[in-house]
Amino acid sequence: MSDFARLLAAALLGTSRSALPVHTGTALAEPLNSLDGTPEEILLARAALAGMVQLAGRSPDTVTRPLPAPAPPESRPEVPPRAARHLPLVTGTPLLAEWLTLCAAAGWRVPPATLPGLLDQARRNTELREVLRPVLGERGPWLAAFNPDWRFAAPVDGAGLAGLTDQESGEWEAATDAAREVMFRTLRASDPPAARALLASTLRAGRTGTRRRLLSVLLASAELNDQRLEPLLEETLDDRNAEVAHLARDLLRTWPRSALNARLAARARALRPGQAAGKPVWPAPPPADAAAARDGLRPEQHQDAPGLLRALLAATHPDALLAALDLRPEGLVALARQAGALDALTGRVVAARHLPTIQVLLREEPPTLDLLRLAPPEWRLGPLRGALAAEQAGEATELLSSLPTPWPADLSAEVLSALRRRLNTAAWPSGWDGSWQRLHALAAQHADPRTPLPPLLPDEAPEYAHRALNELRRVLSLRAQMHADFQPAPQGAAP
Numbered sequence: 001m002s003d004f005a006r007l008l009a010a011a012l013l014g015t016s017r018s019a020l021p022v023h024t025g026t027a028l029a030e031p032l033n034s035l036d037g038t039p040e041e042i043l044l045a046r047a048a049l050a051g052m053v054q055l056a057g058r059s060p061d062t063v064t065r066p067l068p069a070p071a072p073p074e075s076r077p078e079v080p081p082r083a084a085r086h087l088p089l090v091t092g093t094p095l096l097a098e099w100l101t102l103c104a105a106a107g108w109r110v111p112p113a114t115l116p117g118l119l120d121q122a123r124r125n126t127e128l129r130e131v132l133r134p135v136l137g138e139r140g141p142w143l144a145a146f147n148p149d150w151r152f153a154a155p156v157d158g159a160g161l162a163g164l165t166d167q168e169s170g171e172w173e174a175a176t177d178a179a180r181e182v183m184f185r186t187l188r189a190s191d192p193p194a195a196r197a198l199l200a201s202t203l204r205a206g207r208t209g210t211r212r213r214l215l216s217v218l219l220a221s222a223e224l225n226d227q228r229l230e231p232l233l234e235e236t237l238d239d240r241n242a243e244v245a246h247l248a249r250d251l252l253r254t255w256p257r258s259a260l261n262a263r264l265a266a267r268a269r270a271l272r273p274g275q276a277a278g279k280p281v282w283p284a285p286p287p288a289d290a291a292a293a294r295d296g297l298r299p300e301q302h303q304d305a306p307g308l309l310r311a312l313l314a315a316t317h318p319d320a321l322l323a324a325l326d327l328r329p330e331g332l333v334a335l336a337r338q339a340g341a342l343d344a345l346t347g348r349v350v351a352a353r354h355l356p357t358i359q360v361l362l363r364e365e366p367p368t369l370d371l372l373r374l375a376p377p378e379w380r381l382g383p384l385r386g387a388l389a390a391e392q393a394g395e396a397t398e399l400l401s402s403l404p405t406p407w408p409a410d411l412s413a414e415v416l417s418a419l420r421r422r423l424n425t426a427a428w429p430s431g432w433d434g435s436w437q438r439l440h441a442l443a444a445q446h447a448d449p450r451t452p453l454p455p456l457l458p459d460e461a462p463e464y465a466h467r468a469l470n471e472l473r474r475v476l477s478l479r480a481q482m483h484a485d486f487q488p489a490p491q492g493a494a495p
Contacts (some may be wrong), residue, residue, distance in 0.1 A: 003026055004050040007046050020042060028049065032050065072142065074137050076109040076135075076137055078110075078111060079111065079135075086099060087099060087110070087114060090478075095475070100135055102482060103486070109135050118132060122153070126152075129152050148171075181213040181216075184217055185217055192223075192225065193225075196228065196229055199218060212243055212244050222251060222255075227257075229251075230255070230259070237252075237260075237294050249295070256317045256320050260295060261317045263291075264312055265312075265323070269324045272325065280338050285305045310341035311344070313341050314341070314344035314345070314348055317352055329356045330364075342365065346368070346371065349361070355376075359379075367383060369395065372399055384400065406449065407448055412443070412448040419443060419472065420455070423457060423465040424457055426465065456469070
């Protein structure tokens with residue numbers, strides 16, 4: 001036990017209940033034992049001396065392995081001080097992503113001293129990773145290689161378990177299902193082909209919890225190149241775990257030309273109704289069988305043709321339906337209307353983001369928020385302006401949240417005017433509820449920063465209203481300065 005530990009034990013017991021320790025066998029033993037005074041004074045004096053020694057430096061460890069290679073030379077210039085000055089202010093706020101995007105667009109990299117803090121931010125907030133990578137320079141990936149928490153930014157090297165380094169392969173084998181999900185997300189962001197290879201090996205011989213988590217990650221970020229996994233996912237439709245099979249089915253539905261979509265569309269083609277006396281005549285539905293169950297259809301859905309067609313419209317990619325049925329989007333919407341399945345078709349076209357059918361639904365049916373969010377921006381402006389005029393903050397927020405950033409200048413001005421108008425007329429905090437506060441936060445981050453600031457409120461406005469509007473003006477002013485700082489400096493001006 002060290003000198004300091006002995007003194008701490010004596011202090012915990014108290015000098016009235018224990019004798020002071022006698023120090024032996026250490027370099028401090030003689031000076032500690034020679035101190036005079038009351039027991040309390042001696043204990044405090046000894047603790048001060050032993051504590052200073054404990055906190056003092058020590059000889060450096062002997063280097064037993066080669067020092068790492070230095071970081072490669074930088075290929076991008078460092079962001080100049082005029083633009084870097086706002087980075088400390090936006091770090092840890094929603095404006096950081098915008099600052100990083102501006103920095104990347106200007107062709108600059110972040111100051112080296114900010115790399116650890118920014119990598120930590122991206123470790124906690126995965127949405128920052130894509131906008132951070134372009135501005136890390138050469139030193140960022142080099143530094144990330146020394147910290148497992150930053151592996152999302154580290155250069156990809158080695159070839160352990162399906163793209164993981166040897167060390168990471170060992171970590172994978174020992175990791176929990178949740179930890180494996182984190183590792184897979186990181187590999188998916190840095191090296192998608194390696195992530196697909198890892199998924200392939202895991203789906204064939206992995207734990208059920210791991211397979212379920214990895215398929216969920218893939219479903220949330222599916223891309224066209226992932227269709228290389230289709231043969232494996234077809235095998236997974238027979239998985240012993242129903243949830244794993246369901247996730248594989250959902251993934252196969254995202255690719256228009258998958259074999260699953262072709263099978264589902266062929267079933268829909270066999271259900272097209274004939275006409276008699278101006279009314280649809282539906283064919284008898286086929287009986288439920290093992291092949292239909294494997295493709296996600298349930299026995300009760302086979303009771304009549306409209307019910308089965310409804311299930312197929314809800315499950316099949318619109319492109320596969322249009323090709324198999326030889327229809328245009330207008331004809332597909334008409335077929336869904338005949339089967340009383342417009343809501344089923346709407347859900348599928350929204351999930352598939354199928355713009356041609358979305359546009360037909362918006363022309364022919366009452367618009368819904370789900371459809372408007374995916375429509376071209378110009379289609380949303382009318383309903384959006386109507387929501388602002390009617391002070392429907394929740395609906396306006398839904399429509400604005402999917403618009404490209406920054407919003408058009410004229411629309412930004414309308415949103416800021418609506419917020420100021422509401423603050424000026426809401427006499428009580430209850431009039432500035434959560435829906436208006438969300439619209440306020442969205443406008444602060446996404447309105448065009450060149451939009452003129454809304455005028456200050458009259459003095460008699462409530463204090464909460466003054467605070468809210470002043471905060472909006474402050475954030476917009478900060479964003480305007482950020483954008484101006486990233487513009488090319490005038491010739492001869494200081495950087």
